[in-house]
Amino acid sequence: MSEKYRPPSGPRSTRGFNDDKRGPRPPISSNNNSSRGNYKQSYGGRDSYAQGGSRYYDDRDSYRGSGSERMDYYSSGRGRPSGPPNYRNSDRDFYRSSYKRPYPSEPKGFRGPESSRKRPDRKDNYGTPSASTSSGERPGAYKSGPPEGAGPGKISLNNLPKGPRVYHNGGRGRGRGGFPRGDRMGGRPAPKPIVKLTKAQTYSIQFSKAAEVYKRVQQVGEGTYGKVYKARNTITKEYVALKKLRLESEREGFPITAMREIKLLQSFDHENVVGLLEMMVEHNQIYMIFDYMDHDLTGLLTHPDLKLAESHKKFIFKQLLEGLNYLHKRRVIHRDIKGSNILLDSIGRLKIADFGLARTMSVLNDGETPDYTNRVITIWYRPPELLLGSTVYGREVDVWGVGCLLIELYTRTAAFQGFDEVGQLHKIFNLMGTPSLEDWPDIENLPWFEMLKPKINKSSSFEKEYRPVMSEHSFDLAEKLLKFSPEKRLTAEEALSHPYFTEEPREEPLTFLKDVKGEWHEFETKKRRRKERKRLQEAKLANAQSSVVQTNNEVSLQSVPDSVIAPDGPKEQQ
Amino acid sequence: MDSFEATTQFSQMLRNITPVMQNLTRAAHFAIKNHEQEDYLFHSIIEVLDDPNTELNTKSTIFQFIEVLMHEAFQVSQQPKSHYSYPYIHTLKSSLPNILLKVLPGANNSSLHNVYNSLKNISKTCKTAYEEYDNKYSSINTLLSEAELENIDANIPYPDIKIEDEINATDPVITTWDLLIKKKKQSQYERLRLLKHHKVVEGSVSEEDMFSFQPNKTTKDQADASSNAALVFTKKQILMRMEDDRESHKRSKENLWVVNRPKDSNSLTEDEFLVYYWNKFGNVTEEEDKSFRESLNDLNAMVAQSYKDKQF
Numbered sequence: 001m002s003e004k005y006r007p008p009s010g011p012r013s014t015r016g017f018n019d020d021k022r023g024p025r026p027p028i029s030s031n032n033n034s035s036r037g038n039y040k041q042s043y044g045g046r047d048s049y050a051q052g053g054s055r056y057y058d059d060r061d062s063y064r065g066s067g068s069e070r071m072d073y074y075s076s077g078r079g080r081p082s083g084p085p086n087y088r089n090s091d092r093d094f095y096r097s098s099y100k101r102p103y104p105s106e107p108k109g110f111r112g113p114e115s116s117r118k119r120p121d122r123k124d125n126y127g128t129p130s131a132s133t134s135s136g137e138r139p140g141a142y143k144s145g146p147p148e149g150a151g152p153g154k155i156s157l158n159n160l161p162k163g164p165r166v167y168h169n170g171g172r173g174r175g176r177g178g179f180p181r182g183d184r185m186g187g188r189p190a191p192k193p194i195v196k197l198t199k200a201q202t203y204s205i206q207f208s209k210a211a212e213v214y215k216r217v218q219q220v221g222e223g224t225y226g227k228v229y230k231a232r233n234t235i236t237k238e239y240v241a242l243k244k245l246r247l248e249s250e251r252e253g254f255p256i257t258a259m260r261e262i263k264l265l266q267s268f269d270h271e272n273v274v275g276l277l278e279m280m281v282e283h284n285q286i287y288m289i290f291d292y293m294d295h296d297l298t299g300l301l302t303h304p305d306l307k308l309a310e311s312h313k314k315f316i317f318k319q320l321l322e323g324l325n326y327l328h329k330r331r332v333i334h335r336d337i338k339g340s341n342i343l344l345d346s347i348g349r350l351k352i353a354d355f356g357l358a359r360t361m362s363v364l365n366d367g368e369t370p371d372y373t374n375r376v377i378t379i380w381y382r383p384p385e386l387l388l389g390s391t392v393y394g395r396e397v398d399v400w401g402v403g404c405l406l407i408e409l410y411t412r413t414a415a416f417q418g419f420d421e422v423g424q425l426h427k428i429f430n431l432m433g434t435p436s437l438e439d440w441p442d443i444e445n446l447p448w449f450e451m452l453k454p455k456i457n458k459s460s461s462f463e464k465e466y467r468p469v470m471s472e473h474s475f476d477l478a479e480k481l482l483k484f485s486p487e488k489r490l491t492a493e494e495a496l497s498h499p500y501f502t503e504e505p506r507e508e509p510l511t512f513l514k515d516v517k518g519e520w521h522e523f524e525t526k527k528r529r530r531k532e533r534k535r536l537q538e539a540k541l542a543n544a545q546s547s548v549v550q551t552n553n554e555v556s557l558q559s560v561p562d563s564v565i566a567p568d569g570p571k572e573q574q
Numbered sequence: 575m576d577s578f579e580a581t582t583q584f585s586q587m588l589r590n591i592t593p594v595m596q597n598l599t600r601a602a603h604f605a606i607k608n609h610e611q612e613d614y615l616f617h618s619i620i621e622v623l624d625d626p627n628t629e630l631n632t633k634s635t636i637f638q639f640i641e642v643l644m645h646e647a648f649q650v651s652q653q654p655k656s657h658y659s660y661p662y663i664h665t666l667k668s669s670l671p672n673i674l675l676k677v678l679p680g681a682n683n684s685s686l687h688n689v690y691n692s693l694k695n696i697s698k699t700c701k702t703a704y705e706e707y708d709n710k711y712s713s714i715n716t717l718l719s720e721a722e723l724e725n726i727d728a729n730i731p732y733p734d735i736k737i738e739d740e741i742n743a744t745d746p747v748i749t750t751w752d753l754l755i756k757k758k759k760q761s762q763y764e765r766l767r768l769l770k771h772h773k774v775v776e777g778s779v780s781e782e783d784m785f786s787f788q789p790n791k792t793t794k795d796q797a798d799a800s801s802n803a804a805l806v807f808t809k810k811q812i813l814m815r816m817e818d819d820r821e822s823h824k825r826s827k828e829n830l831w832v833v834n835r836p837k838d839s840n841s842l843t844e845d846e847f848l849v850y851y852w853n854k855f856g857n858v859t860e861e862e863d864k865s866f867r868e869s870l871n872d873l874n875a876m877v878a879q880s881y882k883d884k885q886f
Contacts, residue, residue: 365854365855365856366856371827373820373823373824374820374823375820389687389816389819391823420813421812421813421816422781422785422787422809422812422813423781426781426784426785429784430778430779430784434784436769437766437769441715444714444715444758444761444762444765445712446687447687447688447819448687448812448815448816448819449687450683450684450685450686450687450761451684451807451812451815452785452812453761453765453785454784454785455768455783455784455785455786456768456772456775456779456783456784456786457768457769457772457773457774457775458774458775458779458784459774459775459776461776
């Protein structure tokens with residue numbers, strides 16, 4: 001333990017008691033000193049350590065007020081050859097205070113018998129051999145303090161915290177009582193120049209608030225969990241992402257979901273999964289700090305001029321699967337796979353982010369089934385088994401989302417954009433066809449199947465729609481990732497050995513991303529869209545007004561279909 | 575409270591019941607408190623179930639309520655010095671098959687899963703062995719008989735399920751299970767029939783057509799729609815049911831940590847500790863045992879070798 005953090009000793013209350021109820025302390029014989037020192041070693045040190053924390057601020061406060069007198073004492077004590085530093089006094093005080101205290105009316109000599117009566121007990125309890133052990137010999141004690149013969153008058157942090165006590169005691173009768181070397185010090189000590197404290201010592205006195213380490217640049221994301229900012233580390237000049245936890249709505253302390261997320265994040269170590277750099281508490285807010293990534297997949301795919309070649313798509317998708325495979329190997333289900341949670345840096349390195357909904361799979365015995373909530377995953381990327389109410393699911397739910405993203409890499413729009421559970425399932429069945437008996441044998445045992453049973457047979461138009469716009473292998477892979485039956489879906493590992501990744505063209509980093517202007521996150525994309533929509537609306541309005549004037553001269557703005565602007569993305573879940 | 579007052583209040587409760595656990599137990603406790611009026615209150619349950627204006631969602635919730643009521647009735651009666659003697663249990667149990675058919679009317683089996691869950695709990699409460707039926711329920715595909723498969727091929731609708739066909743079982747709970755499995759069979763049968771005989775649609779279909787739920791109340795034939803109301807869900811009702819199910823799933827997990835501990839001991843007992851870990855870990859398989867012994871032997875051999883002198 002660094003000296004800096006050593007807790008001061010002696011409870012404050014003791015002092016107050018001293019001042020109010022007791023007369024000057026009876027002088028203590030030097031005999032007592034050594035044995036007291038030992039006592040402190042064997043018992044008091046332990047005890048006062050436990051209590052140290054709470055006393056800290058009190059001590060510091062009164063310390064400030066009494067600085068100069070304390071200094072007097074320290075410098076005057078220069079000549080002392082031995083004896084415990086006087087914080088031991090406080091320990092004695094503390095020790096005594098926890099027993100019935102004798103009132104001043106008690107005979108002066110009470111201390112001797114009392115301490116000799118008590119001490120053997122302690123020795124029994126803690127097995128310290130005898131009173132003669134010198135304090136310096138005990139290694140590893142929480143506060144061995146300077147040994148008996150330590151540099152006389154040397155000011156170290158060991159005797160720092162006792163400042164206030166010195167003040168109180170000393171003020172009452174310095175030289176008379178309470179101090180081991182009271183006699184030696186005699187009368188008034190000569191005023192000595194004030195000793196300047198070293199930097200380490202000022203720690204407990206002055207606290208200069210450092211400038212903010214992370215300087216916010218702008219907001220880059222928002223969700224139910226809180227807001228995400230881009231920020232810069234003022235020391236290293238690196239950019240980071242600050243995820244501010246939303247605590248206003250928390251009535252039961254720190255949210256357990258955030259705890260879960262932090263625990264998971266801490267355990268990750270993979271290049272395609274975000275790592276938690278640190279946690280920060282600032283202005284009563286709690287932040288999680290991550291590496292900053294310039295883009296997210298949704299944002300990037302909305303870039304109007306960005307062209308991704310097959311090799312680039314492969315590069316992105318392979319990393320996505322590697323990251324997912326890592327998570328799945330560690331029995332973690334992400335449960336919120338979607339474009340805006342897939343982050344990319346300036347050369348297309350990819351990281352899976354946002355573990356707010358993630359969980360580890362429970363370890364099950366034979367015959368047990370998992371039982372998780374089905375209210376997970378943003379609805380566009382939610383697999384059919386969750387839409388049908390399954391609470392017994394596994395890693396396969398992430399694979400469906402990844403399959404959706406593969407299509408999205410080619411088409412730039414989400415494949416299934418439902419508005420609610422019913423609509424989402426309809427979108428899926430409409431494209432993939434209603435599941436046959438072979439497609440999904442277990443479907444009839446899902447909780448909501450009876451409620452959402454297709455009443456007609458619909459054929460799949462998946463191939464017709466997507467084969468032309470995708471490459472041969474990517475289409476095949478997508479088809480296998482988007483199987484109805486979770487059991488038939490490829491695992492992340494199997495997907496990685498799909499021919500898609502072994503056939504030419506091979507994956508290639510997105511070096512051109514460096515030249516892309518701006519940063520592309522879903523957050524900004526949404527903002528841009530909102531602006532665009534507003535502009536269009538205003539134009540429409542203006543157009544409507546002008547058309548009143550010049551009815552014949554119709555401006556074609558009216559004919560801009562609404563569908564030019566995509567909706568604001570899927571509803572946030574939870 | 576006189577019987578009339580109790581009945582009115584009770585049916586009001588049932589009509590507005592929601593599948594929140596609190597709500598269900600409150601109604602159950604009301605019924606138990608007024609167990610003197612058991613006959614009247616029981617009839618209001620049946621009345622509400624028979625009312626054509628009662629939504630399917632509510633009916634399914636009432637089945638959950640029955641589960642809770644039976645459980646609570648058992649609980650209060652089993653307490654020492656209880657002055658209750660299993661109210662409602664007998665009446666409910668004997669009419670359970672009837673109630674089931676009211677909750678799952680005609681060919682609409684939307685509430686099948688919830689009823690299945692409730693029936694499992696009821697069987698536990700009544701200490702009826704139901705594993706066999708449970709297994710049957712979840713492997714329904716293997717249950718369709720040759721004749722039934724032929725009927726599917728011939729595109730014949732599944733026969734109506736009637737209570738009169740089920741008189742052989744002695745325990746009404748078992749009869750209910752039989753009925754439930756028949757219901758599931760019916761559902762599966764109809765699905766197979768649909769897959770086999772309906773033509774495959776190529777073009778895009780609307781949500782309403784795909785799931786054939788009731789279009790929201792703007793249809794031209796209002797009269798027809800309302801007479802149908804009890805049998806078909808609207809989309810809104812489906813979404814509500816989903817939310818309710820999630821909520822009750824969440825609630826059901828909230829009690830997982832609850833332990834049954836005698837009143838006077840508030841600390842963990844040795845037994846509890848032992849039983850917890852005993853249950854948590856499965857048997858050591860032969861393989862595990864073998865590999866453990868092997869590595870133990872290796873370790874022993876290694877240690878023995880490390881001695882300069884021969885030890886034993």
